[in-house]
Amino acid sequence: LAVKGVQALSPYQPGKPIDELARELGLNPAEIVKLASNENPLGPSDKAMAAARKALEEMCLYPDGNGFDLKQALAARFGVAMNQITLGNGSNDTLEVIARCFASEQSEVVFSQYAFAVYPIVTQAIGAKGVSVPAKDWGHDLDAMAEAVTERTRLVFVANPNNPTGTVHTAAAIEAFLDKIPANVIVVLDEAYCEYLVGDEYPDGVALLNRYPNLIVCRTFSKAWGLAALRVGYSISSPAIADILNRVRQPFNVDTVALAAATAVLEDEAYLVKAREVNAAGLRQLAEGFERMALPYIPSFGNFIAVEVGDAAQAIYQALLARGVIVRPVAGYGMPQHLRVSVGLPDENERFLAALAEALTSAG
Numbered sequence: 001l002a003v004k005g006v007q008a009l010s011p012y013q014p015g016k017p018i019d020e021l022a023r024e025l026g027l028n029p030a031e032i033v034k035l036a037s038n039e040n041p042l043g044p045s046d047k048a049m050a051a052a053r054k055a056l057e058e059m060c061l062y063p064d065g066n067g068f069d070l071k072q073a074l075a076a077r078f079g080v081a082m083n084q085i086t087l088g089n090g091s092n093d094t095l096e097v098i099a100r101c102f103a104s105e106q107s108e109v110v111f112s113q114y115a116f117a118v119y120p121i122v123t124q125a126i127g128a129k130g131v132s133v134p135a136k137d138w139g140h141d142l143d144a145m146a147e148a149v150t151e152r153t154r155l156v157f158v159a160n161p162n163n164p165t166g167t168v169h170t171a172a173a174i175e176a177f178l179d180k181i182p183a184n185v186i187v188v189l190d191e192a193y194c195e196y197l198v199g200d201e202y203p204d205g206v207a208l209l210n211r212y213p214n215l216i217v218c219r220t221f222s223k224a225w226g227l228a229a230l231r232v233g234y235s236i237s238s239p240a241i242a243d244i245l246n247r248v249r250q251p252f253n254v255d256t257v258a259l260a261a262a263t264a265v266l267e268d269e270a271y272l273v274k275a276r277e278v279n280a281a282g283l284r285q286l287a288e289g290f291e292r293m294a295l296p297y298i299p300s301f302g303n304f305i306a307v308e309v310g311d312a313a314q315a316i317y318q319a320l321l322a323r324g325v326i327v328r329p330v331a332g333y334g335m336p337q338h339l340r341v342s343v344g345l346p347d348e349n350e351r352f353l354a355a356l357a358e359a360l361t362s363a364g
């Protein structure tokens with residue numbers, strides 16, 4: 001019944017829910033360690049929680065369809081105009097709206113091998129042709145991606161840092177890439193993990209918007225800001241592009257609680273600082289653990305890390321589940337020898353590493 005592109009879709013595979021595994025193992029959900037969905041292990045910001053609770057009192061009213069307060073806070077934070085912002089029900093929503101606005105059955109959409117799973121999904125759903133460009137050292141081969149652009153290309157997705165590989169490109173590399181892309185092709189710079197990047201060598205997509213009117217920067221409150229359940233993302237672009245996206249997005253795509261929590265968390269700089277610290281320490285802890293076990297891993301700039309466990313990856317994933325630890329297999333990304341683990345709190349990382357050491361002997 002469905003159109004061709006939709007019939008060919010493989011659905012997005014989310015991480016196994018904690019409650020489901022707890023039921024299967026007969027454990028208390030508190031005993032499960034879930035490091036599968038790149039969530040913030042800190043738990044929510046107190047400021048976001050207080051704002052969300054208060055906003056619940058308005059649950060019988062429609063949300064502010066224009067998200068005025070949140071857009072105002074984002075505009076002030078990033079030094080852009082409110083009419084450059086488009087809000088999304090998570091950045092996935094915005095990625096989909098972008099595909100619907102700028103590509104069609106006649107178009108090609110370019111992305112990298114091992115890039116975020118939603119790019120091929122939104123491409124196929126509109127019947128456009130996805131062009132997956134072979135990766136280089138697990139990351140985007142930006143030169144090859146620029147060369148893959150044809151006169152049919154309408155859209156290019158670049159994740160920086162990328163999920164699930166954690167690879168990143170410098171500002172210089174991204175600018176050199178943008179210089180090569182024709183002005184009639186939209187480039188989406190997906191910066192879902194940008195808050196974890198420290199250092200001037202990494203791009204701030206928003207600072208590039210003046211020079212590249214065909215650029216859309218996508219960001220999210222799901223990761224460093226700790227609001228994954230509430231589904232809030234946004235894009236920043238030229239006003240002309242934002243105007244198009246805002247015509248097509250659903251009128252109330254971000255709900256009142258989400259708007260309030262996101263606006264409040266932007267005031268909680270201490271939460272972001274803590275999230276960065278915990279993440280950097282956790283990445284080191286995991287990398288050291290992998291080195292002790294002599295497991296190769298892809299150095300990561302996100303809040304997760306892909307570790308190479310070999311042909312038994314699926315069995316090791318299952319053995320970890322049996323020990324109450326949920327990680328993410330990435331065979332669906334074409335990485336059947338890797339598992340992706342999100343950075344947790346120190347004791348969660350330790351439990352994962354201990355379970356992995358056992359799983360390697362039992363399953364490996």
Ligand code: PMP
Pocket residue numbers: 038089090091092093116159161162163190192219220221222228231232233
């Ligand atoms: N982009 C990338 C690269 C991601 O890894 C994710 C989350 N998995 C998203 C976008 C979407 O996040 P959300 O819809 O929660 O904003």
